[in-house]
Amino acid sequence: QVQLVHxxxxxxxxxxxxxxxxxxxxxxxxxxxxxxxxQAPGLxxxxxxxxxxxxxxxxxxxRFQGRVTMTRDTSTSTVYMELSSLRSxxxxxxxxxxxxxxxxxxxxxxxxxxxxxSS
Amino acid sequence: xxxxxxxxxxSGSPGQSITISCTGTSSDVGRYNYVSWYQQYPGKAPKxxxxxxxxxxxxxxxxxxxxxxxxxxxxxxSGLQAEDEADYYCSxxxxxxxxxxxxxxxxxxx
Numbered sequence: 001q002v003q004l005v006h007x008x009x010x011x012x013x014x015x016x017x018x019x020x021x022x023x024x025x026x027x028x029x030x031x032x033x034x035x036x037x038x039q040a041p042g043l044x045x046x047x048x049x050x051x052x053x054x055x056x057x058x059x060x061x062x063r064f065q066g067r068v069t070m071t072r073d074t075s076t077s078t079v080y081m082e083l084s085s086l087r088s089x090x091x092x093x094x095x096x097x098x099x100x101x102x103x104x105x106x107x108x109x110x111x112x113x114x115x116x117x118s119s
Numbered sequence: 120x121x122x123x124x125x126x127x128x129x130s131g132s133p134g135q136s137i138t139i140s141c142t143g144t145s146s147d148v149g150r151y152n153y154v155s156w157y158q159q160y161p162g163k164a165p166k167x168x169x170x171x172x173x174x175x176x177x178x179x180x181x182x183x184x185x186x187x188x189x190x191x192x193x194x195x196x197s198g199l200q201a202e203d204e205a206d207y208y209c210s211x212x213x214x215x216x217x218x219x220x221x222x223x224x225x226x227x228x229x
Binding site for chain 2: 035037044045046047050059061095097103104105106107109110111112
């Protein structure tokens, strides 16, 4: 079955960077785009960006441009999201979610990674 | 890139129907039929319950239905059950590979 498995929780200092991974299994990795969505404690979902199925194109939400980098490694079926210059407001669960090209929906989600930013 | 607007909370008694609205603009909800809805239980990842405005994925109860009029999409849950108590989020495509979520609605079964 389709699985998206995240790396473990992270605790970072303000100003540092964090790199979260999402390992895919149960489907053809190169056939799907992968999005990243975050959710601060008690708040709503926020779309961060997407890396396409081939890994050669990314689109980021305007508020994260310059701070976020999404990459993927076909050899390990893993997608990465790196967020730099962390601040306390970045404390959140970070989810990966897959999209079948042209379907414009997130049909499977990872369990999420909690990133805590402390000053 | 502002979020789509949803009511903060909606409630209903078991067996009743409730409707959650999702208001966007002519650049997202009003322009594309790529509205989807997600159900999220506390501490869990979201789950897709409706896509393309009104299509249910396999395995999702037929008590869930979606619609759209102009810049507003809606999710209706009929025959409300205790297991429907959760947070619900809409999402829309906004062009150039940009997506946006709604503010979220907490559904309470009385």
